[in-house]
Amino acid sequence: MTLAGELAEFLTRVGPADLPQQAVDHAAMLIASTLASAALGAGIESSLIIRDLARERGGVAEASLWLDAGPKLPVAEAAQVNAVMSDAAASDDSDLRNIVHAGTTLVASALAMAERTAANGEDVLAAIVVGYEAAGRIGEAITPGFRARGFHGCLVAIFAGAVAAGRLLQLDPPQLAQAIALSATSIGGLMAAANSSTAREYHAGLAAMLGVRAALAAQRGYRAEESILETERGFLEVHGGTGGASAGPNVTRDLGQSWDIITDMAVKLVPGGHPYHALAEAAVIAATEGNIAAQDIESITVSRPGFTALTGPLHPTDLIGMAHSPAYFLAAGAADRDFSWVHATAAKIADPVIHRLIDKVRVGPPPTGNAERYRQGATVTIRTMDGRIATSTVFAPKGAGAGGLSWADIDGKYRALMPHARLRDRQIEASLAVIHDFRLVAHVSELMSLLHT
16 A cells, blocks of 8 residues: 555544644644734735735635635635735744644634535544644654755645545545645645745645646545655655655654644744744743843754754844844744734834844854753753853753643634734634634634634
8 A cells, every 4th residue: 555545544434523622723833823823914915915805816605814805706816815924924833853844734724614615613623633643743754854855844734724624524544545635736835935935824825726627626536646756766765755665664654643733733922933042931930040141142052953043134134034043033032921812913023132142142052951851842041241151952842742731822822813814802802702612613614704804
């Protein structure tokens, strides 16, 4: 059996009753987080452009554009627009193994397809769990090779959206295997563009649109090369993994024994690139516990496994630069003894206090102990002019599923970001209540109707 076929057999067979409650809870939390990120991204130019283009094309009314009172659009176009909107603000989720924002593509695809198929909340949550599993397993098989070769994480995220859409279309195993194969051969994206421009959210939109279309084509009987994951010069080998017979165990081992949405998903509780959240968190703790004022700082030193030099723009000037600047995260955390959604605003990105501290950021030698515990974590040491030293280690950022996600954190993010979409307070609270009890939802329109501006 091919890898796509083996995955499809499992992913179509597992039902809502087979899933751990924690996995289902995380799926609901992922819906709330993705919508909150979309609210922050709704007014960004890139998402407005994609929305306008989709409106111009029009088409059969199948799925809603989030935070928009206009008519519905075809399911693939709605998924694309909504994914771009969520990814644009750099405030969505990440798989901590590979920093793939699978949740944006996954939730956009699942909710759009659920409107088309009239799926209930329980089925949507199950689709999200198995979609995250598909992306996680395929992504792990090419990590870190795909990044070393310059590819962007959208080529992993597509599998989340395709599998979720396929589940909601009730594809049988051979059909879902074809949806996976079509996804593997149709997606691309380069990290160099994603790190420096709004190509990042364009990639997310393509992953959602192409994944949904792959599921729809497979439903109609379209056939691709089912062995494309493992074949010579196939998806895994081309993107830095292992092809051939040795590829199988890396993708299908112990299916159902654990769930990636529990063990590896992390929801962003602050803005920007997930690899740098723990840097800011550790800097906040060190400055707070050491009672260190910004003007007294001589140096800020960061240490983490594999981190040898500062990447991204040293002095960011916009949201894109801020999201990819570890120096900004460190300096802002140390300067303000806090790092929150305000640090994605233009005023904070231009803060002269933060920029003065950026020039004092250094990279230290990687830690020698507990290296395996660092899940995008970091150790930060702040030294003052008078010789005081404060150090803090954060092994994984807040919001990491393995450390325990809480509804309190998700609710805080939702209430902080949803007002950016000009929703009324009652809409925000009502929609959040629906998401909390999403498994009881009879039709996804119960949520969509509360998200019209």
